[in-house]
Amino acid sequence: MRPFVAAASGLVLAVLLVLAITAFGAPEGTTSPKPLLTTAPPAPGK
Amino acid sequence: MRRRASLVLLALAVFCAALAPLLRWYAYPRLAKIPPNQYQEVVLEAKDATLIDYLDGMKPKKVDKVTIVQTLKGDVEASKEIEASAGRDVVVWDTLSHVIGPDGKMVSQIPERYIFDAHTQDPVHATGEMVDGDAVKREGIEFKWPFFTEPRDYLYFDAQTRTSSPIHYVGPRTFKGMDVYYFEQTVPWTKVPMPKKMPIEGIDPTTLEQTTGTTLWYTTKAMFWVDPVTGAPVNAEQQIQQEMRGGFAAAAPDGKITAFAGHVKMREDYSDHTVELVRSNRTKVLALHTYAPAGLAAGGLVFLGLALWLEARSRRPPDAGDRGDRGDGRGRGDGALSA
Numbered sequence: 001m002r003p004f005v006a007a008a009s010g011l012v013l014a015v016l017l018v019l020a021i022t023a024f025g026a027p028e029g030t031t032s033p034k035p036l037l038t039t040a041p042p043a044p045g046k
Numbered sequence: 047m048r049r050r051a052s053l054v055l056l057a058l059a060v061f062c063a064a065l066a067p068l069l070r071w072y073a074y075p076r077l078a079k080i081p082p083n084q085y086q087e088v089v090l091e092a093k094d095a096t097l098i099d100y101l102d103g104m105k106p107k108k109v110d111k112v113t114i115v116q117t118l119k120g121d122v123e124a125s126k127e128i129e130a131s132a133g134r135d136v137v138v139w140d141t142l143s144h145v146i147g148p149d150g151k152m153v154s155q156i157p158e159r160y161i162f163d164a165h166t167q168d169p170v171h172a173t174g175e176m177v178d179g180d181a182v183k184r185e186g187i188e189f190k191w192p193f194f195t196e197p198r199d200y201l202y203f204d205a206q207t208r209t210s211s212p213i214h215y216v217g218p219r220t221f222k223g224m225d226v227y228y229f230e231q232t233v234p235w236t237k238v239p240m241p242k243k244m245p246i247e248g249i250d251p252t253t254l255e256q257t258t259g260t261t262l263w264y265t266t267k268a269m270f271w272v273d274p275v276t277g278a279p280v281n282a283e284q285q286i287q288q289e290m291r292g293g294f295a296a297a298a299p300d301g302k303i304t305a306f307a308g309h310v311k312m313r314e315d316y317s318d319h320t321v322e323l324v325r326s327n328r329t330k331v332l333a334l335h336t337y338a339p340a341g342l343a344a345g346g347l348v349f350l351g352l353a354l355w356l357e358a359r360s361r362r363p364p365d366a367g368d369r370g371d372r373g374d375g376r377g378r379g380d381g382a383l384s385a
Binding site for chain 2: 002006013025037043045
């Protein structure tokens with residue numbers, strides 16, 4: 001009986017973890033305040 | 047004690063074995079997507095190009111360099127609005143291709159709004175989708191390939207012609223140490239709309255064709271080196287030719303004037319920057335898609351092996367040697383059984 005309980009708890013933990021990760025998802029953030037460029041920057045990100 | 051440890055190991059084995067496929071086939075398809083708030087710029091250059099001089103008799107001239115600054119900005123609020131009606135994760139990119147002549151002045155400018163599925167890169171048609179103010183309905187991809195790009199032809203949207211045509215998979219290549227797929231698309235001579243912003247004094251580019259009969263024609267060979275994991279191009283080049291035909295160009299030899307001719311390449315520092323960025327994103331995608339599931343599956347097997355091994359040891363009957371070692375009449379097996 002105890003091996004079944006151990007296996008079931010491992011399975012439940014895995015399912016809960018994946019559900020939590022996917023429900024949380026990646027942060028969407030906000031629209032960048034930087035403008036669309038009309039001059040060539042001297043270097044990337046500058 | 048050993049039996050308790052073997053039960054913990056069994057729980058860990060099942061946890062890892064269950065998590066591996068769940069990550070790969072449940073979490074990955076939901077989490078792998080283009081973030082809606084992306085901001086990226088890239089500078090491309092055409093050295094020794096030919097460019098029409100609009101202010102000096104509309105004559106084509108050889109110039110040292112023409113620069114194209116492309117900026118891409120994700121509009122998070124617009125993507126949320128479209129997501130609400132589309133019922134899927136959507137990305138809205140506002141882009142600007144700003145062309146600068148050798149004197150630093152604007153040659154032309156083309157804004158775009160590109161709306162697509164954040165997971166598959168399939169175009170999403172919604173109000174606001176446009177190229178240079180003209181409403182369009184894209185087919186296929188633009189700017190980026192899907193995650194885990196396949197070695198096959200794709201339909202690629204060309205902003206100048208506002209049409210999609212196949213971009214052919216040519217073969218694998220190595221670019222700055224990265225294994226990539228190389229694609230090529232040739233757009234034959236096509237009449238295209240005049241850019242709405244051009245430095246022609248006293249003439250509205252949008253009515254140039256109607257007022258003078260002058261038309262703009264364009265052909266290109268576009269080349270992309272694409273990281274197959276992220277689907278992001280690590281390098282892009284374009285051989286572009288643009289001609290004015292008819293109208294004021296009719297008096298020129300052959301009845302046409304070269305408006306632009308050049309081989310556009312990514313500036314070296316942006317090329318290096320793009321490779322680094324794609325390499326970093328590639329690791330993140332592979333971690334979720336391959337490394338973590340494979341590692342968890344292997345971990346599950348190891349934990350299961352350990353659990354079985356401990357269980358087998360705990361069930362082994364005590365031998366004489368053990369009793370002698372302990373000196374108290376209890377062997378290793380007794381300890382496990384009593385746990």
